Amino acid sequence: MVTWVASSVVAATFLAAIGAGTDGTVVKTEGANPNVISRMDIVCRPASVTVAGGQCRVGGKVVTVKETTLSVDPADSVKVDGEIHAIAEDRPQTWRGGTRLKAGREPRRVLPGQLQPGTLRIHSSAKDGAVTYEKDKDYFLDEFWGALSRLPNGRIKPNEQVAISYVYGMRRVDRIEVLPDGKVQLRRGEPKVDCPLMPPATPGAMTLATIYRPCHAKEVLAPHVYVLNETKAAERPTPSTEPVARTLAKLRAGKPVTIVCWGDSVTVGGDASTADKRYVDRFAATLKKRFPESKINVINAGIGGTSTGGRLKDYPKEVLAHKPDLITVEFVNDMGMPVERLLTNWRSAIEQARKIGAEFVIITPHYVMPSWMGKEYSRGPENRANCKALRKLAAEDKVGLADAALRWELLEYEGIPYEILLMNGINHPDDRGHLLFVEELVRLFPK
Numbered sequence: 001m002v003t004w005v006a007s008s009v010v011a012a013t014f015l016a017a018i019g020a021g022t023d024g025t026v027v028k029t030e031g032a033n034p035n036v037i038s039r040m041d042i043v044c045r046p047a048s049v050t051v052a053g054g055q056c057r058v059g060g061k062v063v064t065v066k067e068t069t070l071s072v073d074p075a076d077s078v079k080v081d082g083e084i085h086a087i088a089e090d091r092p093q094t095w096r097g098g099t100r101l102k103a104g105r106e107p108r109r110v111l112p113g114q115l116q117p118g119t120l121r122i123h124s125s126a127k128d129g130a131v132t133y134e135k136d137k138d139y140f141l142d143e144f145w146g147a148l149s150r151l152p153n154g155r156i157k158p159n160e161q162v163a164i165s166y167v168y169g170m171r172r173v174d175r176i177e178v179l180p181d182g183k184v185q186l187r188r189g190e191p192k193v194d195c196p197l198m199p200p201a202t203p204g205a206m207t208l209a210t211i212y213r214p215c216h217a218k219e220v221l222a223p224h225v226y227v228l229n230e231t232k233a234a235e236r237p238t239p240s241t242e243p244v245a246r247t248l249a250k251l252r253a254g255k256p257v258t259i260v261c262w263g264d265s266v267t268v269g270g271d272a273s274t275a276d277k278r279y280v281d282r283f284a285a286t287l288k289k290r291f292p293e294s295k296i297n298v299i300n301a302g303i304g305g306t307s308t309g310g311r312l313k314d315y316p317k318e319v320l321a322h323k324p325d326l327i328t329v330e331f332v333n334d335m336g337m338p339v340e341r342l343l344t345n346w347r348s349a350i351e352q353a354r355k356i357g358a359e360f361v362i363i364t365p366h367y368v369m370p371s372w373m374g375k376e377y378s379r380g381p382e383n384r385a386n387c388k389a390l391r392k393l394a395a396e397d398k399v400g401l402a403d404a405a406l407r408w409e410l411l412e413y414e415g416i417p418y419e420i421l422l423m424n425g426i427n428h429p430d431d432r433g434h435l436l437f438v439e440e441l442v443r444l445f446p447k
Helices: 009-018 242-253 279-290 308-318 332-336 339-355 385-397 404-414 431-442
Strands: 004-006 025-027 036-039 042-045 048-051 054-058 061-065 068-071 077-086 121-123 139-142 147-150 161-169 172-178 184-187 206-213 225-227 257-263 296-302 326-330 359-363 400-402
Touching: 042 225, 054 206, 068 184, 225 404, 242 257, 242 359, 242 400, 257 279, 257 308, 279 296, 279 431, 308 339, 326 339, 332 339, 332 385, 339 359, 339 385, 359 385, 359 431, 385 400, 400 431, 404 431
Parallel strands: 257 296, 257 326, 326 359, 359 400
Antiparallel strands: 004 025, 025 042, 036 054, 042 048, 048 068, 054 061, 077 161, 121 161, 139 147, 172 184, 172 206, 206 225
């Protein structure tokens, strides 16, 4: 794990050595990025970072780096004037109900935390001299969810078209690179409303770290600096194929195979851009390419907004009735239930599968919005008790494990803040996120 030190003797000594103030925070890169040979720590300041002098490997050659200060822009924002709405009567509840701001995402809506606090204004029209309505008197506003509703005793009439002005934030990922001549540069990423991409790497350069600019970020904080470590990013144990041995043998022998993928909205497809980008469809396509002689039938048994608590009663009809050779199960919605209930439900699903001779694969859930995982930042180890329970269950009951959660945990070592893979900002992965499920599933089925 990357470490950062603030207001400590180590930080003070290092900062004094490079002539910086002691209010900076040091992100260690030596020992974190395998290409760094000495020093090259990154000092975070409000509007810049300083990369200390040192040595590193670029393209297999050792280069000397001079101390370099790089300006870092704050997160980008967009001002909206006159977005027309008829304010709903029902008060918003997290992602449900109320009127939702668009933030340039139509037909989608504003992401959680994207509305810049204190900027929203509602007017009776977009014309000069229009009436300005008052928060908590004329309307209710949930700033975090970017949602509002009309108050019964307020001045906004039912179905009245009003003009809303506000500022919303964009996200961006910048890249710190070391060129073959030892020069350090910052490549600014393209700001996006959702799911920004990292700027492409410069050919021949070594990426030292990335800097995440989440919505409304002004200062550069140490947790926003992601030191790259390709070795660490690849540290995934090889999964055992024994729990899926019969299915794998059929695939290799060119025999027909039926697979049922049971799950929630993510299995349905979540916010994948097209049907063929959903993890179930990509999993099927990958298996068919890998085992072209086998007739592979993959059935999507996902239903949005569900969990095993509500679905287990229909499990025989939705899953077992297809007489599958293999059942894969993904329920990120199960992360909110008590551990014992989760284990009871999943053990029942496993036992019922075994009674009909079907093999079983547990897919650990992807990461969801940081606040739902008790995280302040978009990084860090898996901390959900239910996810750990699923891993233990897979080992104890000797069923297959596609550890997607670990794959998401390791994203930070690729310089990726995991929340940029959540298209709805909550729990629906984008195309890249769906691909991570596929990568873990197909590791159980080597050619």
